[in-house]
Amino acid sequence: MSEYLRTHQSTDEQEDEQTEERTEGCPECGGTLTASADHETVCDDCGLVVEEDNIDRGPEWRAFDAAEKDEKSRVGAPTTNMMHDKGLSTNIDWRDQDAYGNSLSSNQRQKMQRLRKWNERFRTRDSKERNLKQALGEIDRMASALGLPDNVRETASVIYRRALDENLLPGRSIEGVSTSAVYAAARQAGVPRSLDEIAEVSRVEKDETARTYRYVVRELGLEVAPADPESYVPRFASDLDLSDEAENRARQLLQNAKEQGVHSGKSPVGLAAAAVYAAALLTNEKTTQAAVSEVADISEVTIRNRYHELLEAEQGLPMA
DNA sequence: ATGGTTTTTACTGCGTC
DNA sequence: GACGCGGTAAAAACCAT
Numbered sequence: 499m500s501e502y503l504r505t506h507q508s509t510d511e512q513e514d515e516q517t518e519e520r521t522e523g524c525p526e527c528g529g530t531l532t533a534s535a536d537h538e539t540v541c542d543d544c545g546l547v548v549e550e551d552n553i554d555r556g557p558e559w560r561a562f563d564a565a566e567k568d569e570k571s572r573v574g575a576p577t578t579n580m581m582h583d584k585g586l587s588t589n590i591d592w593r594d595q596d597a598y599g600n601s602l603s604s605n606q607r608q609k610m611q612r613l614r615k616w617n618e619r620f621r622t623r624d625s626k627e628r629n630l631k632q633a634l635g636e637i638d639r640m641a642s643a644l645g646l647p648d649n650v651r652e653t654a655s656v657i658y659r660r661a662l663d664e665n666l667l668p669g670r671s672i673e674g675v676s677t678s679a680v681y682a683a684a685r686q687a688g689v690p691r692s693l694d695e696i697a698e699v700s701r702v703e704k705d706e707t708a709r710t711y712r713y714v715v716r717e718l719g720l721e722v723a724p725a726d727p728e729s730y731v732p733r734f735a736s737d738l739d740l741s742d743e744a745e746n747r748a749r750q751l752l753q754n755a756k757e758q759g760v761h762s763g764k765s766p767v768g769l770a771a772a773a774v775y776a777a778a779l780l781t782n783e784k785t786t787q788a789a790v791s792e793v794a795d796i797s798e799v800t801i802r803n804r805y806h807e808l809l810e811a812e813q814g815l816p817m818a
Numbered sequence: 819a820t821g822g823t824t825t826t827t828a829c830t831g832c833g834t835c
Numbered sequence: 836g837a838c839g840c841g842g843t844a845a846a847a848a849c850c851a852t
Binding site: 798799 | 838839840841842
């Protein structure tokens with residue numbers, strides 16, 4: 499605890515500085531920028547207001563001593579949807595030490611043990627809370643296995659939370675819904691993973707995931723646009739060690755195809771795979787259909803069909 | 819359940835290294 | 836002769852109805 503207090507105060511000290519000089523110059527005249535007390539960033543020389551209404555993360559009002567400063571500080575740990583209680587509930591340290599690092603008497607120790615136990619019981623009181631706890635664990639596990647970034651985990655958590663609130667769970671497995679949440683979140687964040695990839699790391703079968711996913715999307719009114727083929731391109735390209743040039747070419751091909759509406763109804767993954775293959779060909783880089791098929795989880799036949807269509811589309815509209 | 823569409827599977831022939 | 840590629844037909848999977 500003492501440690502916490504000290505660092506907390508020292509950061510406040512720095513933020514107490516009402517004005518601070520920025521390193522970058524004014525975009526207008528190159529003069530020095532100053533952040534003023536009323537949350538504007540102003541140029542000293544020409545008076546240009548560069549930024550308005552900055553978020554004030556500092557203490558709320560003047561404080562006259564340390565205690566008051568703590569009280570009025572707006573600052574706290576950020577909340578996160580990744581923990582079942584958004585990280586807001588009380589945690590009791592597992593160490594049997596007091597705030598100064600001294601160990602507790604055996605009497606105290608037992609007391610703390612009891613407190614911990616009850617705190618834990620209250621924290622995960624009803625079934626919903628326990629449910630959430632487990633689901634979020636699953637979500638985190640799958641997201642890690644798929645290499646998905648934190649924001650996807652957050653989104654997945656939110657989706658799951660909503661599903662829980664709307665009572666979508668009864669009759670469905672926690673794993674199934676968590677899996678769907680991850681799938682939906684990944685797609686919404688523009689880093690889609692195919693159902694097959696998802697099923698790979700999930701504890702539930704692919705068709706159950708698909709079924710649950712549809713259900714969840716419908717009930718929650720989630721807006722998930724059909725996956726954009728382009729969003730698969732970077733991953734495939736890097737898996738195949740292709741150059742940036744080829745990657746860009748693949749994007750071009752896809753955009754072109756999109757304009758001509760060639761892609762409707764076809765699987766986005768197949769299109770992306772075909773574009774990557776075609777681009778590799780066009781930039782004289784060596785890949786085989788088999789290799790692309792491997793990383794994209796798409797049959798060679800599909801790649802063949804798609805990439806013919808892509809090239810035809812390209813010829814019909816010779817380079818914008 | 820059904821019918822239409824897309825993807826996959828399996829197989830074959832062709833050209834090249 | 837193995838390999839990459841193209842094509843085809845039939846089976847399977849998918850989707851909306």
